[in-house]
Amino acid sequence: MRVAALCLLLLPVFSVAAEPVKTIISLSPHTTEMAYAAGLGDKLIAASDYSDYPEAAKTLERVANYRGIKMERIVALQPDLILAWKGGNPSREMTRLEQLGFKVFYSNPGSLEDIASTLELLGQFADSPIQAQRSASDFRQRLDVLRRTHQDKQPVSYFYQLSSSPMITVAGSNWPSQVFAVCGGVNIFADSRAAYPQISQEQVIIRQPEVIFGTSHAAADPSVWDNWRQQLPAVERKHLFTVTSDWLNRPTPRTILAAEEICQYLDQVRQSAL
Known part of the structure; x- marks a missing residue:
């Protein structure tokens, strides 16, 4: 029996402890790419159209596109976690997936800092958070260099x-x-x-x-x-x-x-x- 749906909004602070998962579906190209960067690539079993980075993402089954998501197929795959684009994926179908008990992580970065924060949040679902932490740290360091170089x-x-x-x-x-x-x-x-x-x-x-x-x-x-x-x-x-x-x-x-x-x-x- 699945636990109640967990909707993780992209917030600066995330206090709910997450657990590693075995299977993940991504419903947008950017969440697919973020999953790989956070060390979750080996857990992805399906993704949206245009999920083409890294190269391994091209081999994933397609369960979403600009017209919507393949609800029946997603239910049949029974993923432990669904990565969704807040505002990009259809709200009606996402609400239905939550009602069915699927765990959903929503991503909609509104700032550059949110990219690093999202990586760290996703890392909590990996077997180890190290790759996500390294990716986030590298991103922050390079962003800081650009800001200091161009601020004046x-x-x-x-x-x-x-x-x-x-x-x-x-x-x-x-x-x-x-x-x-x-x-x-x-x-x-x-x-x-x-x-x-x-x-x-x-x-x-x-x-x-x-x-x-x-x-x-x-x-x-x-x-x-x-x-x-x-x-x-x-x-x-x-x-x-x-x-x-x-x-x-x-x-x-x-x-x-x-x-x-x-x-x-x-x-x-x-x-x-x-």
Whole structure:
């Protein structure tokens, strides 16, 4: 008989003792990656579509995608623990799984620090928490270096093109704005009311960003940068940069690679202005 469902929200302090588990299902790419980083890879028996890192994740059975989750299959697999994306997986189905007695760990990092905290929380389900603790420590150390290096540098205005058709960006403190902020990036759409607003080229031109970022997915079409003419400082100075999509858009330990990449690009922009 299963114990009552345990929903672990991503909080700075976690006081409930967890126990090692034998089988885990992950319902999002970022929780799959986090599980491996926390030393839980050998316990994963199924995952969502696009769970493609590390390489071993590609062999897992698929039980979720953007349309929803395969409820009957998950129930049949009887996992000891389900890793879910808070706000990303359908709430109705997740509530039903909890009612059936499944233990659910919800992840929705709202800050870079939350990535390290989540690793430590997940480590409590591993046979040993050492790998999770090491991963969290490495992430914090590299993040601290970036912050100390860039805390006093000149702010740089940027536009992040999340997709090109339609043109979508990110606003406010919504992910991954935190990554750009570490390096002194100032989002030209930070004050937008929508979390991920659809915007026009004219709106970007009015705001005159010093640099434009696109992801490797959004920029898969080589012509993506052709939309930007010589009406922007970023275009005139060739400050158009492509960042690795999975590093930036998934809140995982590899996010630090995106931060390091973006910091280098913004330092190039600052140097060119001298």
